[in-house]
Amino acid sequence: MTFPHLSQSLIPPDPMTKLRLKRGSPKEEFPSLDGNYTYMAQVLDLHMYTRQFNRATDSGVIFDDIIRPGLEEPGTRTGLRTAGCLAGDAQSYILFCDFFDRIIEAYHNYRVSSDATQHSDFNYDNLKGGDGCDPVYAVSCEVCVTRCVEDFCFPTHCSRGERRQLLTLAKTALDQLGEEFPGKFYSIDDLNQEMKDKEIVMEGPPASLMKIGVARDWPDARALWVSEDGTLAVWVNMEDHLRLVSSRNDSNIQEAFAVICNSLLKLEALYKKLRHPFIWKPHLGWVVSSPAEVGTGLKASxxxxxxxxxxxxxxxSILDRLRLRMEINHLSGMHKVSNQQTIGLTEVELTQLVVDGVKLLIRIEKRLENNGGIDDLVPAQK
Known part of the structure; x- marks a missing residue:
């Protein structure tokens, strides 16, 4: 099967010739993918690897940097399958487009086309029924969205200086946001001290982030901003440049989504005013480090x-037809249901998928509790 690629004219002059990497041939360097359950391993073969082998972005990202996350964290046969790759900068999506396009298609079931345009919808009033999930079954909710900033490398590849500049930008923007939406800015050291004062042990970054290089120099230039009313948290320089999170101890995702929409639009305007807009490509939408989150950067759960x-x-099969994924926790009995896809639909449409899907899952659960059949409730193939 052939995949459409962006015009070769978009690919910048290759700086790889300026590097002196001591490597063998592509065949000699091809990674072992035995027991690897990521989408990267599903897509990658020697032919694909050879095509990418002698390319590097202007900031020095090579293909081995792109696939390292999936080699360090290969996943398991029964766990949720991850993308298994991360872009080192925005240019990675152009230079390595034939690889990333296939990853996006496999992960999101969405075919990338240079003719397509990703659309956004932040009108939270367009979301229907987000406050109507049965509270006996639906106990909490969260909406989060990621953004990356123009002219900076992504976390796996950025320098300490870039990370510190991003922190300064974030502090400036969030201080201005605080004029309308009061909140407090914490460095990770501040958080650690506050937790110690409350006799709570705050753990460091997950080992997975350490392995793939996202947590380099921890906790340097990492921070958290929390709104005064507790409805919004903004993480700086964690998995991406910015991650906005609105979580609730009930299932009213309508309210969480509204908080995200309002704050995100204000932050976008503030970053534009600072001459560092969020990264946007018409055919990909909002560009972030993981191809699992391009398009909208939004995960509703x-x-x-x-x-x-x-x-x-x-x-x-039911989850696949609903275009949802479920993080199963048999120990607690609490399972997080979220959108798998983040591209090809708007923010409202993706959140609506979660709302409608959870309501249907609850209907199926009630039917099963009474030993009833569910054939009439199972949705048609997507």
Missing amino acids: ITVQLVHVVRHKRRD
Whole structure:
């Protein structure tokens, strides 16, 4: 199967010739993918690897940098499959487009085209029924969105100086946001001290972020801004330049989504005013480090108690048809349901998928509790 690529004229002059990397041939350097359950391993073969081998972005990102996350964290046969790759900068999506386009297609079931345009919709009033999930089953919710900033490398590749500049930008923008939406800015050291004062041990970054280089120089230039009313948190220089999170101890995702929309639009305007807009490409939408989040950068989730659905033989098929994914926690019995896709639909449409899907899963759960059949509830193939 052939995949459309962006015009070769978009690919910048290759700086690889200026590097003196001591490497063998592509065949000699091709990684072992045995037991690797990422989408990267599904897409990558020697032919693909050879095509990317002698390319580097202007900031020095090479293909081995792109695929290293999937080699360090290969996943498991039964776990949720990850993308297994991260872009080192925005240019990575252009230079390595034949690889990233296939990853995006495999992960999102969405075919990238240079003729397509990703659309946004931040009108939270267009979301319907987000406050109507049965609270007996739906216990909490969260909406988060990621953004990366023009002219800076992404976390796996950025320098300490870049990271510190990003922190300064974020502090300036969030201080201005605070004039309308009061909040407090914490460095990670500040957070550690505050947690110690409360006799709470704050853990460091996950080992997975250390392995793939995202957590280099921890905790240098990492920070958290929290709104005064507790409805919004903004993480700086974690998995991406910015991650906005609105979480609630109930299932009213309508309110969480509204907080994200309002604050994100204000932050976008502030960053433009600072002459460092968020990265946008018409055919990809909002560009961030992970191809699993390009398009909208949005993940909406509702945590549910679904004893019977989780154990049902048709669970995976139902989730696939709903275009949802479920993080299963048998220990707590609480399972997080979220959108798998982040590109090709608007922010409202993606959140609506989660709302409608969770409501249907709860209907199926109730039917199973009464030993009823569910054939009439199972959605048609997507």
